[in-house]
Amino acid sequence: MQSVHEATMREQFGATVTELLERDPRTALVLADIGVAQFAEVARAHPDRVVNVGIREQLLIGVAGGLALTGLRPIAHTFASFLIERPFEQLKLDLVHQGVGAVLVSAAGSYDWPAGGRTHMAPGDVALLDTLPDWHVHVPGHPAEADLLLRHAVAAEDTLQYVRLSEHRNAEPQPVEPGAFLTVRRGSRLAGVVLAVGPMLDAVLAATGTLDVTVLYAATVRPFDAAGLRAALGERADVVLVEPYLVGTSEREAHRALAHLPHRVLSLGVPRAEHRHYGSIPEHLAAYGLDAAALRARIAEYLW
Known part of the structure; x- marks a missing residue:
């Protein structure tokens, strides 16, 4: 059973990305209202690299693509249904067609927030990305794996990376190696x-x-x-x-x-x-x- 003091995957995401933003001036974060509170302090420190576009998910991806064109390594984050399904055309055009890399980090994938209803469920997200070329897809089962895979994704410059976070998790982390079963x-x-x-x-x-x-x-x-x-x-x-x-x-x-x-x-x-x-x-x-x-x-x- 998860300890009340143990970080969730989203909490680990907040800690990892905050560290990366502080340490690497090429890292940028783009939000669409979801998760803004997690990054309030680092956003004040680096307002040029932490951008909240509001509830505009197509713009979320467009801004990420624009930041990538300037040489930054953008991380875009919101719920999976709003990150993959709603702005799919922007994924296709602003990232894949432009030939730029980005890291997409989702939450609330298939069944994480059932009370949110169908609008907040995206069981087809990975299948949808499969219609586009060259995506790397990570599905951590524990916050420690999320940390490792996120760092790997950000460091893999000029690639398209998707990290799928969830409230559903395993009790213990595994010694995973990115890309290997x-x-x-x-x-x-x-x-x-x-x-x-x-x-x-x-x-x-x-x-x-x-x-x-x-x-x-x-x-x-x-x-x-x-x-x-x-x-x-x-x-x-x-x-x-x-x-x-x-x-x-x-x-x-x-x-x-x-x-x-x-x-x-x-x-x-x-x-x-x-x-x-x-x-x-x-x-x-x-x-x-x-x-x-x-x-x-x-x-x-x-x-x-």
């Missing part, structure tokens, strides 16, 4: 592979505790670590993807990784159909079939 549990040579993305790891570990499976952990999903997935396979090329966003988002990537092998892929994630009864995060996970009990039943049925 981590083997958390090794099954027998006959075991299938379950790939848990970001905050889904704890539920996957609980679901598979007595099952003969290899569990991989992904805190970076784009580029997809095809070599890491292939290396985890035993004699069976059976893979289960468990993602905290739209079901099937990484299915094509898994098929590409295993194209030379007879294989099967089961995708588990947030269903395409809208869930209209808004409750807590655990209630949404249960409704989506993403809690430990449902995952165990679905994984066991598929692999055996």
Whole structure:
């Protein structure tokens, strides 16, 4: 259980970005009202590099693109639905088409704030970015991983980076390496592979505790670590993807990784159909079939 004194991913984001703004004069932050209070002090110290555009998300991305054209490394932050979905045309034109880099950091992704309703849910954000080239996508499962991945994203100059923060998290951080899948549990040579993305790891570990499976952990999903997935396979090329966003988002990537092998892929994630009864995060996970009990039943049925 999370300690009351332990930082959330968004709190860690605030601390990390404040440090980067103080230390690196090329770093800039663009906000759209969300998260402004976190950066009040550093904004007073660096008003030329901390910009709040108000509730104008298309402008948020446009300003980030403009700052990148001047040689700065912009970080843009708001809720995922307002960062990816609403200004998608600006992502396509002001960043990708212009050939500039930026770091997008979201919050409230798929089900973080159910009381906010559908307007504040974006389970299709990663799938939408997949329609554009050259995006690096990170899905940390713990605040410590968010810190590491955010620093990596900012340091990767002139690249397009998306860091997807969430209230949903694992109890402990993993020793993640950006871009590489981590083997958390090794099954027998006959075991299938379950790939848990970001905050889904704890539920996957609980679901598979007595099952003969290899569990991989992904805190970076784009580029997809095809070599890491292939290396985890035993004699069976059976893979289960468990993602905290739209079901099937990484299915094509898994098929590409295993194209030379007879294989099967089961995708588990947030269903395409809208869930209209808004409750807590655990209630949404249960409704989506993403809690430990449902995952165990679905994984066991598929692999055996």
